[in-house]
Amino acid sequence: MSIVKAYGTHSPKADLLQMTIERRAILPKDVKVKITYSGICHSDIHTARNDWKGSKYPVVPGHEIVGEVVEVGAEVTRFKVGDTVGVGVLVDSCKDCRSCNKDLEQFCLNGATFTYNSHDPHLGTQTYGGYSETIVVDEHFVLQVPDNLNPAGVAPLLCAGITTYSPLAHWKAEPGKKVGVIGLGGLGHMGIKFSHAMGAETIMITRSPGKGEDAKALGADGVLISTDHEAVKAHMGTFDILLNTIPVAHEMDPYLALLAVDGIMIMVGAIEPLKPFHGGSIIGGRKTIAGSMIGGLKETQEMLDFCGQHNIVSDIELIQMQEVNQAYERVIKGDVKYRFVIDMDSLRNT
Amino acid sequence: MSIVKAYGTHSPKADLLQMTIERRAILPKDVKVKITYSGICHSDIHTARNDWKGSKYPVVPGHEIVGEVVEVGAEVTRFKVGDTVGVGVLVDSCKDCRSCNKDLEQFCLNGATFTYNSHDPHLGTQTYGGYSETIVVDEHFVLQVPDNLNPAGVAPLLCAGITTYSPLAHWKAEPGKKVGVIGLGGLGHMGIKFSHAMGAETIMITRSPGKGEDAKALGADGVLISTDHEAVKAHMGTFDILLNTIPVAHEMDPYLALLAVDGIMIMVGAIEPLKPFHGGSIIGGRKTIAGSMIGGLKETQEMLDFCGQHNIVSDIELIQMQEVNQAYERVIKGDVKYRFVIDMDSLRNT
Numbered sequence: 276m277s278i279v280k281a282y283g284t285h286s287p288k289a290d291l292l293q294m295t296i297e298r299r300a301i302l303p304k305d306v307k308v309k310i311t312y313s314g315i316c317h318s319d320i321h322t323a324r325n326d327w328k329g330s331k332y333p334v335v336p337g338h339e340i341v342g343e344v345v346e347v348g349a350e351v352t353r354f355k356v357g358d359t360v361g362v363g364v365l366v367d368s369c370k371d372c373r374s375c376n377k378d379l380e381q382f383c384l385n386g387a388t389f390t391y392n393s394h395d396p397h398l399g400t401q402t403y404g405g406y407s408e409t410i411v412v413d414e415h416f417v418l419q420v421p422d423n424l425n426p427a428g429v430a431p432l433l434c435a436g437i438t439t440y441s442p443l444a445h446w447k448a449e450p451g452k453k454v455g456v457i458g459l460g461g462l463g464h465m466g467i468k469f470s471h472a473m474g475a476e477t478i479m480i481t482r483s484p485g486k487g488e489d490a491k492a493l494g495a496d497g498v499l500i501s502t503d504h505e506a507v508k509a510h511m512g513t514f515d516i517l518l519n520t521i522p523v524a525h526e527m528d529p530y531l532a533l534l535a536v537d538g539i540m541i542m543v544g545a546i547e548p549l550k551p552f553h554g555g556s557i558i559g560g561r562k563t564i565a566g567s568m569i570g571g572l573k574e575t576q577e578m579l580d581f582c583g584q585h586n587i588v589s590d591i592e593l594i595q596m597q598e599v600n601q602a603y604e605r606v607i608k609g610d611v612k613y614r615f616v617i618d619m620d621s622l623r624n625t
Numbered sequence: 626m627s628i629v630k631a632y633g634t635h636s637p638k639a640d641l642l643q644m645t646i647e648r649r650a651i652l653p654k655d656v657k658v659k660i661t662y663s664g665i666c667h668s669d670i671h672t673a674r675n676d677w678k679g680s681k682y683p684v685v686p687g688h689e690i691v692g693e694v695v696e697v698g699a700e701v702t703r704f705k706v707g708d709t710v711g712v713g714v715l716v717d718s719c720k721d722c723r724s725c726n727k728d729l730e731q732f733c734l735n736g737a738t739f740t741y742n743s744h745d746p747h748l749g750t751q752t753y754g755g756y757s758e759t760i761v762v763d764e765h766f767v768l769q770v771p772d773n774l775n776p777a778g779v780a781p782l783l784c785a786g787i788t789t790y791s792p793l794a795h796w797k798a799e800p801g802k803k804v805g806v807i808g809l810g811g812l813g814h815m816g817i818k819f820s821h822a823m824g825a826e827t828i829m830i831t832r833s834p835g836k837g838e839d840a841k842a843l844g845a846d847g848v849l850i851s852t853d854h855e856a857v858k859a860h861m862g863t864f865d866i867l868l869n870t871i872p873v874a875h876e877m878d879p880y881l882a883l884l885a886v887d888g889i890m891i892m893v894g895a896i897e898p899l900k901p902f903h904g905g906s907i908i909g910g911r912k913t914i915a916g917s918m919i920g921g922l923k924e925t926q927e928m929l930d931f932c933g934q935h936n937i938v939s940d941i942e943l944i945q946m947q948e949v950n951q952a953y954e955r956v957i958k959g960d961v962k963y964r965f966v967i968d969m970d971s972l973r974n975t
Contacts, residue, residue, distance in 0.1 A: 374886050382886045382910055384862070445911070512734070524901075536724050536732045539913075545904040551874075554895040557916030560732055561795070563889075564914045566907025 276300050276398075280622055281407035282596055283335035287325035290600045293625070296335055296403045298411050306354050306417045307346035308362060313405035314339025314430035314589070315615040317461065317522060320603050322392050327546070330392055337405025338364040338390040339430040339616075341420060351414045359426055361418040361579065362410060363433035364569050366390050366402060370415070378573040380416075406596065408623050418576050421583025428588025431461060431614040432579060434569065435589060439466040439518060440578040441570035442541040443473060450474035452515040455499065455533060459486045462520035462544055464590060464613040467493040470518070472585040478510070480517075480533075489612070493590075501529070512536075512560070520544040527552035531562055539563040589614045595621035626650050626748075630972055631757035632946055633685035637675035640950045643975070646685055646753045648761050656704050656767045657696035658712060663755035664689025664780035664939070665965040667811065667872060670953050672742050677896070680742055687755025688714040688740040689780040689966075691770060701764045709776055711768040711929065712760060713783035714919045716740050716752060720765070728923040730766075756946065758973050768926050771933025778938025781811060781964040782929060784919065785939060789816040789868060790928040791920035792891040793823060800824035802865040805849065805883060809836045812870035812894055814940060814963040817843045820868070822935040828860070830867070830883075839962070843940070851879070862886075862910070870894040877902035881912055889913040939964045945971035 281296045301307050319336030321327050340362040344354050354360060367388035368380040375383050388396065391404030404410075420429050439462050448454045454475040456466040463479070470477040471494030478497045479490035487498040499510055507529070514533045517540040524547055530540055531552060542549075542564065557564065570578065582588065590613045594602050602615045631646045651657050669686030671677050690712040694704050704710060717738035718730040725733050738746065741754030754760075770779050789812050798804045804825040806816040813829070820827040821844030828847045829840030837848040849860055857879070864883045867890040874895055881902060884890060892899075892914065907914065920928065932938065940963045944952050952965045 379886060379911075384886075524904075536729060536734075542904055542908060546908055547905075548903050549901050551898050551901040553898050554874075554892055554916065555897075557914070558892060558896055558918045559916070561729075561915065561917050563916075564907070565911065566904065566909070566913075567911050568908045 277409070279408040281335045281403060282599055282622065283333045283403065283406065284323050285332050287323070287330065291323065291406070294333060296407060297398055297400070298409055299397045301346055301348045301411055303348040303350040304413050304415070305348040305411050306344055306351055306360065306414050307409060307411045308340070308342035308360055308417070309345045309409055310340055310342040310405055310407060310619045312341040312427045312430040313337045313617045313619055314434065315599070315602055315606060315617065316434045317606060318434070320606060331401050334392055335403035335406055336391055337407070339433045339435070340390070340405035340410060341426045341430045342410070345409070353414050354417060359420040359422070361420050361429060361433045362390065362405065362412050362416065363418070363437060363575055364390055365572070366412050366416050367396070378571040380571045381569045406599070406617065406622070408619070416572060418572070418579055421579060423583055423586065424588050427593055427616050427618070428591050429579070430616045431465070431589035431591065432582055433575070435461045435465050435614060436582070437570040437575045437578050438462055438543050438568070439520070440469050440581070441574055442518060442543060442565070442567035443469050443516070444574070445567070446516055446539055446541065446565070448473040448475040448516055452476065453478065453513055454516045454518065455480045455514045456495070456518045456520065457530060458520040458544065459490055460520060460522070460609060461614045464493055466518045466520060467495050468587050471495070472581070472587060475516070507533070514538055516541065518543065524548060524550045526550055528556045531556040534560065534562045536560045537562070539565055541565045541567050543567050591616045593618050597621060627759070629758040631685045631753060632949055632972065633683045633753065633756065634673050635682050637673070637680065641673065641756070644683060646757060647748055647750070648759055649747045651696055651698045651761055653698040653700040654763050654765070655698040655761050656694055656701055656710065656764050657759060657761050658690070658692035658710055658767070659695045659759055660690055660692040660755055660757060660969045662691040662777045662780040663687045663967045663969055664784065665949070665952055665956060665967065666784045667956060668784070670956060681751050684742055685753035685756055686741055687757070689783045689785070690740070690755035690760060691776045691780045692760070695759070703764050704767060709770040709772070711770050711779060711783045712740065712755065712762050712766065713768070713787060713925055714740055715922070716762050716766050717746070728921040730921045731919045756949070756967065756972070758969070766922060768922070768929055771929060773933055773936065774938050777943055777966050777968070778941050779929070780966045781815070781939035781941065782932060783925070785811045785815050785964060786932070787920040787925045787928050788812055788893050788918070789870070790819050790931070791924055792868060792893060792915070792917035793819050793866070794924070795917070796866055796889055796891065796915070798823040798825040798866055802826065803828065803863055805830045805864045805867045806845070806870065807867055807880060808870040808894065809840055810870060810872070810959060811964045814843055816868045816870060817845050818937050821845070822931070822937060825866070857883070864888055866891065868893065874898060874900045876900055877914070878906045881906040884910065884912045886910045887912070889915055891915045891917050893917050941966045943968050947971060
């Protein structure tokens with residue numbers, strides 16, 4: 276066991292501040308990672324502030340982790356000291372249920388262990404996330420980071436990346452298909468990059484006319500301003516896939532009207548009670564509304580390899596650990612292009 | 626052109642009564658059908674009473690039609706005089722759009738012509754449905770009825786049947802899968818028969834304990850009483866497919882909780898604003914909510930052939946045309962097992 280520095284909070288009302296946490300001594304299959312970069316995900320804020328209830332304190336957020344392997348257990352086969360690796364939203368699962376056996380650890384039927392604010396079966400505490408100097412993780416939940424990618428930009432791939440890659444891969448964004456990405460934030464900007472790289476015609480759908488040029492720079496073939504009724508009319512019934520990254524409840528029917536026959540709208544952002552939609556909006560056209568949540572470990576590695584091949588990372592703003600509270604406020608205002616990543620040396624060196 | 630007797634209404638507030646309507650003279654590809662049986666679908670009532678708005682009067686309902694071919698146009702190839710045939714919800718479509726080219730005429734991008742209360746491009750009036758002596762239909766929209774089936778019981782297959790067969794076939798109800806059929810009415814009782822015949826483990830889900838024995842007689846392997854919390858708990862996370870036939874808005878989250886990872890709930894009953902559900906109910910398990918509406922002509926013929934092979938018809942109560950208004954009241958109360966079918970000789974012989 277070791278005591279390491281971290282940033283966290285003891286209360287939903289309080290700012291994050293420096294504290295210490297325990298990390299377990301490595302077990303035979305464990306990898307110890309010196310964390311170099313940690314992305315800020317909106318879920319971090321929801322958990323720190325107990326928006327979803329169920330937070331147990333102290334909360335140390337962070338599930339977009341990149342670092343360097345500094346120690347490996349005796350039975351570790353996939354990693355060696357010095358490797359650049361990633362850790363995402365999951366750090367453990369039962370490895371033996373129907374979901375785990377299908378490489379869908381995120382839906383482990385016995386309850387996956389999330390990277391923070393999950394019961395830690397080893398220490399008996401809560402798990403503590405990536406806003407810390409190191410983390411110790413079973414190698415099954417550690418990812419190889421392609422050498423050619425900027426590691427700071429890789430950090431958000433571990434949550435925002437896989438959250439958008441997984442549904443686009445599962446429901447087959449590909450040449451000949453038209454994909455709409457709704458909302459241009461941390462998730463949306465990755466959705467555009469992936470859909471474009473997968474070869475689909477990619478349309479950014481946003482309420483903000485100002486986001487059009489940014490979206491095109493990210494790879495969008497076109498932009499649909501959802502308040503422009505004529506433009507919306509022209510796109511009605513044409514989308515095969517809508518990747519809906521809006522983080523809050525919103526009217527569903529106008530988006531469902533954009534779907535082609537057999538089209539699908541995938542919800543990845545709004546984890547709250549949604550607004551009602553009309554049965555006719557899906558019955559007339561055999562349309563589908565689906566949910567998707569991160570991805571399994573195998574698929575997350577595929578995503579990172581895909582990023583290596585296509586030279587994809589997240590667009591980020593690098594900050595110091597001590598700036599995290601201001602960064603949270605800016606995330607809430609949508610004032611970041613498109614993801615904050617913390618340079619973890621700023622914690623280590625204080 | 627011919628004048629035939631029919632039953633319809635001139636106002637949303639009035640009972641149905643006998644009237645006369647025009648049928649077109651047959652065109653080269655037309656089939657003239659002497660209607661022998663006409664099922665009563667809940668949509669008939671919604672349209673007669675203008676529940677969905679948009680009804681134009683007079684309304685002559687009826688889109689579950691079985692009859693005998695009495696005349697064929699010069700270019701008709703698939704039918705001859707004397708054939709027992711069916712006509713369902715569609716009587717025309719553009720035959721040339723992306724949907725029609727995929728045998729999905731029900732989603733014709735140029736607007737399919739429905740069997741009643743649709744613009745009739747031939748006569749310039751509304752289309753008039755099956756509560757009438759005869760109907761004239763393009764042969765593409767006419768179905769062959771297998772000889773071994775009771776024609777009265779076949780009538781509801783043309784709407785209730787295909788409405789439940791199509792999604793179960795499309796999303797592959799089959800051995801090894803667990804299918805829940807929610808609601809035991811005209812649609813639900815067909816859903817049980819089809820799911821069972823397709824080889825899926827079939828569970829009837831109902832609020833009414835009294836319906837359990839009936840469901841088993843129809844082919845259900847089990848019954849889940851949705852108000853029995855312990856029983857519900859035991860089934861949570863286990864269904865691959867839920868066929869939701871509830872005709873009105875209802876709480877969605879409790880049903881979504883029954884779905885397994887990658888499970889799908891298909892809405893076929895409620896064509897109205899639905900109640901909101903929680904984003905987490907689909908995101909946690911990559912679950913899907915889909916809509917489905919009847920089926921294309923090719924699939925409708927497949928369904929009838931499947932029924933012939935498996936000896937499946939609807940369970941019906943046969944009535945006289947003159948009893949239609951009382952039957953409507955009983956449909957609204959759910960007081961029918963499971964579909965009223967009108968013996969159309971009762972109209973012809975008055």
